[in-house]
Every structure is written in structure tokens, then in C-alpha cells.
Amino acid sequence: MKFIFASDLHANLPALEAFLAYLDKEGLAGLPLYFLGDYVNLGPFPEETVSLLRSIPAKVFLAGNHDRYVINEHALDHNPYFGSPEGVVHCRWTRSQLSPESLQWLKDLKVRHSFAEGPWKIDLVHGRHGSDEETLDEKGLEADRRIIYVCGHTHVPRVQAVRSCRIYNPGSLGKPLDRDNRASFGILEIDGDRESFTVVRIPYDIERAVRALADREVPWRLGIINSLRTAVYTDEE
Numbered sequence: 001m002k003f004i005f006a007s008d009l010h011a012n013l014p015a016l017e018a019f020l021a022y023l024d025k026e027g028l029a030g031l032p033l034y035f036l037g038d039y040v041n042l043g044p045f046p047e048e049t050v051s052l053l054r055s056i057p058a059k060v061f062l063a064g065n066h067d068r069y070v071i072n073e074h075a076l077d078h079n080p081y082f083g084s085p086e087g088v089v090h091c092r093w094t095r096s097q098l099s100p101e102s103l104q105w106l107k108d109l110k111v112r113h114s115f116a117e118g119p120w121k122i123d124l125v126h127g128r129h130g131s132d133e134e135t136l137d138e139k140g141l142e143a144d145r146r147i148i149y150v151c152g153h154t155h156v157p158r159v160q161a162v163r164s165c166r167i168y169n170p171g172s173l174g175k176p177l178d179r180d181n182r183a184s185f186g187i188l189e190i191d192g193d194r195e196s197f198t199v200v201r202i203p204y205d206i207e208r209a210v211r212a213l214a215d216r217e218v219p220w221r222l223g224i225i226n227s228l229r230t231a232v233y234t235d236e237e
Contacts, residue, residue, distance in 0.1 A: 001117055004028060005170045006185040007036035007126070007152025009053075010066065011043025011094065012174030012228075015183045016052060018204035019173055028187075033057075034113075036152035037064025037126035040106070042175055042224050044212035046070075046094045050102040062124060063109035064152065065132040070095050071107050081133060090220035117190045120146050127153040135169075138162040148188065148195065155233075157184060157199040168197040175224075181206060181231040 004023070009016055023029040035058055040046045053061065069075045069091050076088050095103070111132065114123045128136045128151065136151050143163040150168045151158075155177035158169035171184030178184075182201040189196050206228050213221040223234045 001190050002028075002031050003117075003122075003188045003190075004031050004033045004185065005036060005124075005150050005168070005188060006033070006173050007170055008038040008064070008155050008172035009035075009043075009049060009174040010038055010172070011040050011046040011049045012204075012209055013043075013045035013048045013052070014205040014208045015174040016049055018202055019183055019185060020056075022200075022202045031187075032059045034059050034124060034150070035061045036124060036150065036170070037062045037109070037132070038066045038152065039064070040070050040098070041066035041091055041094050042227075044209060044216050044218050044221075046097045047099055047102055050098065050105060054102070054105055060113045060124065061109055062113060062126050063106070063111050063132070064126040066091075067106045067109060068132060070098070071103060084220075086220045090218065093219050118192055120148050120190055120195060122148045122150065122188075124150050127151060136167055138165075138167065141165050141167075150186075150188070157186070159197055159199070166195065166197070171199060175227060176231045177227065177233050179231050181229060 039050055039053060076091060082088055112125050114121060126132045128134050135154050136149055141162055143165050146164050148166045154169060155172035155175055157171035158167060160167040170186030173183045173185055176184050182203050184199060184201055187198045209228055210225050213225055226234050
């Protein structure tokens with residue numbers, strides 16, 4: 001059985017469209033699809049992205065920290081995640097672009113999901129259990145059980161075995177930060193006791209996203225543009 005995992009889209013409509021087109025072209029569109037959060041912020045197409053996501057029959061959409069920032073104004077108070085006041089301005093700009101239906105969709109997202117496949121338990125979360133701003137620490141895992149943990153948040157693919165457990169991260173669809181600016185997602189395959197995780201990279205029209213950031217005068221856009229092109233984190237965002 002195969003499963004598709006995607007995370008950290010960040011209002012990047014061209015990346016989402018390229019991802020969906022790839023799934024269709026490669027005959028993967030009918031596989032169970034799971035999204036791990038961060039659909040908005042750091043991109044120019046928040047409403048268009050969420051609107052398209054709402055039409056996709058995915059198994060699960062989890063919430064990420066940026067989704068929380070957009071729906072909860074108090075999450076912006078003294079938030080160390082934003083390196084400058086412009087980050088808060090950007091978050092409020094994102095909120096202003098979203099329809100009431102899209103905002104409600106974000107509010108209804110859950111933070112964790114798990115299911116069983118054969119002898120494996122698959123445990124999904126955006127960051128780590130109890131925090132959407134940190135990543136999974138292997139020291140806190142139930143490492144004597146067959147559990148596959150799949151997380152997002154870091155924008156960097158991760159394939160790690162911890163005794164009987166696995167930690168997998170598909171990377172970022174809309175804003176990779178591992179020096180490869182192609183969209184990234186993961187395919188988990190389980191066949192009885194055996195399992196494997198493949199990270200897939202696909203090109204998309206980065207310059208379309210860059211032009212939209214400039215044309216729409218998106219706050220905080222200079223650092224975002226640099227990260228889209230280089231897939232490197234910058235503290236300007």
C-alpha cells in the first residue's frame with residue numbers, strides 16, 4: 001500500500017498545481033493523500049491555495065503553526081518566531097486575503113492523526129507532539145513499538161530509523177529549505193513488515209510566485225523571494 005504525504009505549502013499556488021499535475025501524470029492521484037500543515041503565510045496566493053485545497057479529497061489536512069498564526073491574533077503577541085515586526089504585518093495581510101469560508105476551513109483543522117496499516121501505526125503531526133513550532137526529537141519516541149512518525153515543519157526531508165520506529169519528513173511543497181528549490185513530497189510504501197519512504201522532487205514555476213509577491217506588494221517579500229529561489233533560510237522573513 002502506498003501513501004502520499006505533503007507539507008508546508010505556504011500559499012504557493014504554482015507549487016500546488018505542479019504537485020497535483022505530477023500525481024495525475026504519474027498515476028498517483030488515487031492514492032491516499034495526507035497534508036501536514038502550513039498552507040498559508042510566506043506566499044502570495046493564500047486564498048487561491050486554500051480554495052484549491054478545499055476541493056481536494058485528501059484523507060487528512062493537519063494544522064501547522066502558520067495556519068494557527070493566521071486564525072489566532074493572540075498567537076502574534078510577542079511571538080519570537082517572527083524575526084521582525086514585518087512578519088506580523090505579513091501574517092495580517094494573509095488573513096485579510098482569505099474568505100470567511102477559507103478562514104473557517106483553517107479553524108477546523110486538527111493537529112494530529114493516526115491510523116494503522118498492517119503491523120505499523122502511522123502517527124502524523126506538523127511539528128512534534130505538543131508543539132507545532134518544534135520538530136520531533138527521537139528521545140521522546142515509543143521506540144520499542146512499530147510506529148512510523150511523519151512530520152513537516154522543518155522544510156527539510158528526513159528519513160531516520162530509531163530502533164523499531166521511523167521518522168519521516170517529506171520536506172516542503174512550497175518553500176524548501178535544503179538548497180534544492182524544487183517542490184518536495186513523500187511516498188510511504190508498506191508491504192507487510194517492510195516499509196520504505198521516498199522523497200520526490202518536482203520543478204515548478206518559481207518565477208510566477210516571485211512575480212505575484214511583487215505585483216501584490218506582499219509584506220516581507222524580499223526574504224521570501226530569496227528563499228524561494230535559493231531554498232535557503234534567511235532571517236529577513
